Amino acid sequence: MTALTELTVERVYEALLNVKDPEIDTVSIFDLGMIGEVTTNGTHVKVVLLPTFLGCPALEIIKKNTINAIKELPEVTEIEVEFTFHPPWTSDRITEKGHQNLRAFGIAPPPRHFKEDGSWHVDCAYCGSTYVTMDNIFGPTACRSILYCKSCKNVFEAMKPVSTNM
Amino acid sequence: MNDSVMSPEYTDAVKNLLFQLADDDFMYSFRGSEWLGLAPHIEADIAYSSISQDTMGHAAMYYTLLENLGAGNADDLAHSRPASDRRNSILTERVNGSGYYLETPHYDWAYAVTRSYFYTQAKKVKIDSLCESSYKPLAEVAVKVRMELYYHRLHWETWFKQLMSSTDVAKKKMNEAIALVVADFGDVFSYGTQKEAIESNGLIGSEEALQEKWKMNIEPLLTSLQVQMPKIPDQPVKNGRNGEHTNDLEEGLTTLSEVYKFESAAVW
Numbered sequence: 182m183t184a185l186t187e188l189t190v191e192r193v194y195e196a197l198l199n200v201k202d203p204e205i206d207t208v209s210i211f212d213l214g215m216i217g218e219v220t221t222n223g224t225h226v227k228v229v230l231l232p233t234f235l236g237c238p239a240l241e242i243i244k245k246n247t248i249n250a251i252k253e254l255p256e257v258t259e260i261e262v263e264f265t266f267h268p269p270w271t272s273d274r275i276t277e278k279g280h281q282n283l284r285a286f287g288i289a290p291p292p293r294h295f296k297e298d299g300s301w302h303v304d305c306a307y308c309g310s311t312y313v314t315m316d317n318i319f320g321p322t323a324c325r326s327i328l329y330c331k332s333c334k335n336v337f338e339a340m341k342p343v344s345t346n347m
Numbered sequence: 348m349n350d351s352v353m354s355p356e357y358t359d360a361v362k363n364l365l366f367q368l369a370d371d372d373f374m375y376s377f378r379g380s381e382w383l384g385l386a387p388h389i390e391a392d393i394a395y396s397s398i399s400q401d402t403m404g405h406a407a408m409y410y411t412l413l414e415n416l417g418a419g420n421a422d423d424l425a426h427s428r429p430a431s432d433r434r435n436s437i438l439t440e441r442v443n444g445s446g447y448y449l450e451t452p453h454y455d456w457a458y459a460v461t462r463s464y465f466y467t468q469a470k471k472v473k474i475d476s477l478c479e480s481s482y483k484p485l486a487e488v489a490v491k492v493r494m495e496l497y498y499h500r501l502h503w504e505t506w507f508k509q510l511m512s513s514t515d516v517a518k519k520k521m522n523e524a525i526a527l528v529v530a531d532f533g534d535v536f537s538y539g540t541q542k543e544a545i546e547s548n549g550l551i552g553s554e555e556a557l558q559e560k561w562k563m564n565i566e567p568l569l570t571s572l573q574v575q576m577p578k579i580p581d582q583p584v585k586n587g588r589n590g591e592h593t594n595d596l597e598e599g600l601t602t603l604s605e606v607y608k609f610e611s612a613a614v615w
Contacts, residue, residue, distance in 0.1 A: 235491060236404020266408075267487040269494065299497075318498055319394035323401055327393075345490060347497035 188256050193219050193226055196250045203242045204322060207282040210243060214274025217265055224258040226251050231270035233343075234323035240264065272343045288325065289339035299347070305330035306337040313337075360544040361482050362418055363434070364551060367538065367588055368473070369409030370435035373425055374596070375466060376402035377603050378439065379459075381448045387456055394502050398463075401495045408488045415484070426607040430596045434539070436587045438462060438531040440596040457520035460510055461528045464503040465565070469535050471496055472560045473551065481549035504568065511572045522574075529577035536561070539588025 186192070197219070200210045210216060210230070217229035228247055232240050244262050251260050272291035275283070280290035289306040296302070304311050310332030317327040318341070325338045353361075379399035386392040410421035418424060433440075441462070444454035474496055477489035510517045536558040538545045546553050552560075562576065569576060585591035 232491075234401060234404065234495060235408055235488075236400040236402070238400075266491045269487075269491045271494070299501075317390040317393055318502065319390075319397040321393070323397055323404075323495075341498065343494045345494065347494050 186256065188221050188224055188226070188254065190219050190221055192254060193221060193228070193251060196254055197228070197247065199253075200243065200246045200250045203239045203246070205283065205286050205288065207286045208279055209282075210247070212276045212279030212282060214272075214276065214279070215243070215270065217268070224256055225261070226254075226257055226259070227261040227263075229263055229265050231268070231274070232264050232266070233270050237323055239322075269345060270343070271345060272340060275340070283340060287337055289328070289337060291340040291342040293342075295342065295344070295346075301342050303328070303339045305333060305335065306339070307335050308333040356544065357548055358416060360541065360548045360550060361485070362413060362416055363541040364538070364545050365409050365413050365416075365418075365485070366434040367436075367541075368477075369406050369413065369424070370433050370587075371439050371470075372402050372406035372409065374433075374435045374439035374599065376400075376406060377599060378441070378443055379463075381443055381452075382454065382459060385452055385454060391506075395459075398499050398502065401499065405488075405492050405495075408492075412484055412488065422607070426604040427611075430592050430600055431590045433590065433592060433596060433600075434588050435596070436531070436535045436537075437533075437583065437585055437593060438466060438528065438535055440587070440592060440599060441531065442595045442599070455520070455524065457510060457517070457524040458527060460503065460506045461521060461524040463499075464507040465528050465532065466535070467496065467499050467503050468565050469557075469561050471500060472557050472564065475560075476552040476557060477550075480551060485550070508568065508572065511574065525574065525577060529579060531583075532577070533580040533583025534586045534588055535579075537583065537586055537588050539586050541588070 194211070197216060198209050198211055202208050202210060202213060213233070215231050215233065217231045220227045228251070230243065230247065244264070247262050248260050251257055273293065275290060283290045284306050287306050289303040292301045292303050294301070302311070303313070305313050305328075308330060310330055312331045313328050314331065315326065316329050316336065320327045320338050324341055326341055327336060328339055329336050376399045379395055379402065382392075383396050384392065386395050406425065407421065410424045413419070413424055414421040443459060444452065446453040474489050474493045478486055478493065480486040480489065510521050536554045538554060542554060545551060551557075558579065566576060585593065
């Protein structure tokens with residue numbers, strides 16, 4: 182006879198570390214700062230997620246993957262996953278590990294600061310050079326921009342900074 | 348205010364405003380999506396499709412708020428309502444030009460840039476005001492939309508500035524586009540017959556205040572480009588907020604809902 186492990190919020194978080202961004206598989210939704218709140222009540226789990234961009238087509242996939250990851254915890258009987266806009270997701274929610282893992286994927290993490298005129302700067306995701314130009318503020322997904330590095334001559338992507346001051 | 352203590356009158360006012368906001372972004376986004384693959388170069392194409400996708404997301408949020416208020420299923424609200432039930436402004440329903448997307452699209456890029464620049468600036472003024480809305484769920488969505496809108500404004504302002512500072516042909520086309528867009532601006536800041544209910548409940552700023560703010564926001568750029576400040580018609584010929592629309596909306600709805608209506612039980 183095996184005693185059931187108590188279902189704690191920590192264990193749910195551990196399970197959620199396995200949920201990756203469907204398009205950036207080096208980064209978990211935890212490191213992206215998408216997890217708003219996790220609560221447990223007996224064998225019930227509720228997870229509130231913060232969508233990065235409202236029109237992001239990956240949201241439903243992320244929701245499904247979140248449910249599947251929590252299902253791996255044997256004692257869970259009920260799972261509720263919902264999205265909220267409050268607090269809004271902002272790019273400063275991305276963890277330091279998230280920054281590292283974005284770089285590992287070839288995506289420059291969002292800058293922490295804006296210049297006075299609202300513009301922003303990132304270094305090359307590959308060689309770290311600061312000698313880059315913005316090619317297109319819009320990229321292959323809503324949350325990314327396309328840049329060009331004049332040092333290593335690579336095109337690279339950057340995650341757009343998103344802040345409530347914008 | 349939250350859903351449990353809302354009077355029926357207040358709820359109706361919220362719904363009416365939500366339909367205007369949702370239908371505006373929905374049609375603007377649809378017209379933007381018709382440009383996919385046709386924009387002047389690949390960067391413009393990626394940007395415009397990204398903006399259209401964001402905007403469709405904004406419309407989806409408003410339709411979801413409506414669903415939460417018992418107005419019906421969000422997908423149905425987007426796809427199944429007839430033109431006479433739609434509350435979008437005339438500007439957002441206008442075709443991109445002559446011809447059809449798949450066959451002979453003679454679309455007008457100057458019109459796309461001008462419509463987008465003026466519309467996005469109007470949306471910015473509304474969203475700023477909605478962040479203070481008495482209806483909490485709407486205010487929360489607005490905070491989120493505002494962050495995305497920042498990039499849209501940046502994009503369209505750049506295009507507007509560049510084309511207005513370009514060749515004589517470009518300037519001529521842009522000025523023609525401005526005339527067309529301004530002629531349709533009469534209902535953009537209108538709440539139609541719902542004006543009193545929407546304004547008195549503190550859901551969003553008054554028509555006059557928002558229009559004034561919009562003018563103030565675009566004036567510096569227009570002046571620097573030596574463009575006369577547009578004179579918005581006092582009375583729109585047709586007011587989309589009251590369900591008055593052009594044939595462009597009818598045809599647009601037929602196209603955009605074709606797949607949805609083909610198999611309405613399908614799960615997407």
